[in-house]
Amino acid sequence: GAGVSQTPSNKVTEKGKYVELRCDPISGHTALYWYRQSLGQGPEFLIYFQGTGAADDSGLPNDRFFAVRPEGSVSTLKIQRTERGDSAVYLCASSHNPDTGELFFGEGSRLTVL
Amino acid sequence: ELKVEQNPLFLSMQEGKNYTIYCNYSTTSDRLYWYRQDPGKSLESLFVLLSNGAVKQEGRLMASLDTKARLSTLHITAAVHDLSATYFCAVDHTQGGSEKLVFGKGTKLTVNP
Numbered sequence: 001g002a003g004v005s006q007t008p009s010n011k012v013t014e015k016g017k018y019v020e021l022r023c024d025p026i027s028g029h030t031a032l033y034w035y036r037q038s039l040g041q042g043p044e045f046l047i048y049f050q051g052t053g054a055a056d057d058s059g060l061p062n063d064r065f066f067a068v069r070p071e072g073s074v075s076t077l078k079i080q081r082t083e084r085g086d087s088a089v090y091l092c093a094s095s096h097n098p099d100t101g102e103l104f105f106g107e108g109s110r111l112t113v114l
Numbered sequence: 115e116l117k118v119e120q121n122p123l124f125l126s127m128q129e130g131k132n133y134t135i136y137c138n139y140s141t142t143s144d145r146l147y148w149y150r151q152d153p154g155k156s157l158e159s160l161f162v163l164l165s166n167g168a169v170k171q172e173g174r175l176m177a178s179l180d181t182k183a184r185l186s187t188l189h190i191t192a193a194v195h196d197l198s199a200t201y202f203c204a205v206d207h208t209q210g211g212s213e214k215l216v217f218g219k220g221t222k223l224t225v226n227p
Binding site: 031033043044045059091098099103104 | 118149202214216220
């Protein structure tokens with residue numbers, strides 16, 4: 001596709017369950033980012049991949065959160081033992097131009113933990 | 115730690131009026147971005163400002179960057195209803211091989227007829 005694709009667009013789960021969120025970046029984009037946006041706030045950085053490796057995971061809030069990008073394209077954000085405070089929109093972005101650093105965002109996955 | 119502050123956080127203005135949104139940041143950076151977000155939608159890139167003194171214009175919006183003052187402005191000229199949205203500034207925070215953007219809290223703009 002032409003843009004960053006994220007699935008599911010909406011996910012409702014119960015406290016304590018495991019969740020996976022998928023991101024398919026723009027073809028050819030080597031850099032991939034996950035951000036989290038709570039209601040009324042700006043996006044907050046979670047993790048950055050350059051190729052297959054996580055170059056910076058300093059934004060992951062705790063060890064319940066993990067992300068992978070095994071082939072340098074699609075990425076999956078995994079959340080274990082979900083808590084109500086994890087409810088937010090999880091945004092994925094990709095970038096290909098280090099000269100500008102411009103990020104292109106997907107529509108996001110809205111996670112609701114009941 | 116890089117902090118990005120926008121003001122105002124909420125702005126209600128009438129069609130035809132002019133206004134400026136401010137974005138201040140706390141540590142040195144030469145790259146700043148403005149994004150627009152409509153309710154329930156993702157972020158749309160508006161402007162990429164890559165150097166001190168950079169000025170870019172698109173329609174009724176004009177963005178500028180003063181890296182010495184650590185300040186960017188987004189100026190709205192003769193506002194129209196279609197500009198109603200939340201506007202975010204984001205500052206490049208490249209450090210130790212990591213590249214990421216740090217966002218402000220956003221300015222929710224409402225343009226009234």
